[in-house]
Amino acid sequence: MILLNPGPVNVSERVRKALLRPDLCHREPEFADLLQQIRTKLLTAFVPGSESEYAAIVLTGSGTAAVEAAVLSSLPTGKRVFVINNGVYGDRLSAMVGVHRLAVPELKLDWGTPPDPEKVRLALRQHPEVYTVAMVHHETTTGLLNPVKEIAEVVDSQNRVFVVDSVSGLAGDALDIAGAHIYMVAGTAGKCIQGFPGAAFVLVRKGFMERMKSYPKRSWYLHLPHYFDLEQSPSIPFTPAVQVYYAFNEALDELLEEGVANRIQRYRKAATLIRQRMSAMSLKPVLPPERQSNTITSYYVPSGLSYQTLHDGLKQRGYVIYAGQGQLASKIFRVANMGALSTQDLEGFLSAFQQVLETATVRS
C-alpha cells in the first residue's frame, strides 16, 4: 500500500530490515551505543554546526509525547504558556496546557491563516506571567507553514522561551533551529525522517536544559531533565521500543546520506508534481502556494463527490489519502508526500486519482 497520509509513512526495505536485528536489553552497553548514535545523528541533521549547544532527547511514544514533554518541562512554578493556534495541532498544544490549567488565552486564528508577529508581541507584553510560547512549524491540518523565524524573533525580543512542534516539519521543510535561537523542537521518527512510528525526540538548547532541572515535574513519563540526566550515563529511564530505535538509527543514516537539504528538495519536487497534476484535473487547493509546505497539499473535495468515494476508490487501487480534520473533516482531503516514495509511486497515484475521478463523474 502506498501511503499518502502524513505518517506513518512508507519506509525503505533497508529501514524495515533493521527491525530484525538481535533482541537486546536496554540496560546493556549495545543499547547505550544505539541511543548515542541516534542522538548524535539527530544533532548532525538538525543543528549542523551547533551540535555542542543542543541535546537530543529520545522518547518512546508518538510525536505528541515529544510535544507534550517539551511544553510541560519548560515551565517554572507560577508561569504560563501562550499558544499560537491555527490548526488541529495548535488546538492540541492548547489542550495539553489546558489540562494542567497552565494556559493564558491563546492566539486563535482561522485554519490556514499565519499569525501576525505584532499580535504575538502585544500578547506577551500584556501577559508577563507567560514564560513559554508554543507554536506548530508545519500545521498538518492544512499543510500551512507558519513563520517560525519571525515569531522566534518576537519571542526572543520579549525574553520568552520558544517551543516548536515540528513533528511534521523536520526533514520536510527547512528550519534553522540554532540560527533562530529556538529553545526546543519536537520531532518524530515516523514522518519525514522515514522511520517507524513509536520513537520521538526533543532537541533542547543545553543551557535551557540546565534551567529546566529546577522546574517542577508535571509529568512522570515526560519530564525531559529526567531523560537528560540518565542519557549522560548513557541510559534511559523507561523501556524503549528497541526495534523501532534500530530502524530509527537506520533511517537517520539514510537521511544523512541523502542530505537534509536534498531530502527537502526531493519532497518539494514530489509536491510540485502532485500540485501540477491536480491543478490540471481542476482540483482546488485550500492554501495559496506561498503558504504551502513541501509535504502536504490539501484540496477541497470536488462538488458531487464525497471524501469516502475518493478514499475508497484510491484504496482499492493501492493508495491511501487522508481526510480533513475537525471543522474541515468533510470538506477537504489531504495528500502527503512524506516517506520513501518514488516518482513511479507518485505517477501511479496520480493516474489512479484520475481514474477514480472519471469513474465517479460518469456515475453521477
Ligand SMILES: *Cc1c(COP(=O)(O)O)cnc(C)c1O
Ligand atoms: C503528526 C503530528 C503530531 C503528532 O502526532 P502523533 O499522532 O502523536 O504522532 C504533532 N504535531 C504535528 C504538527 C503533527 O503533524
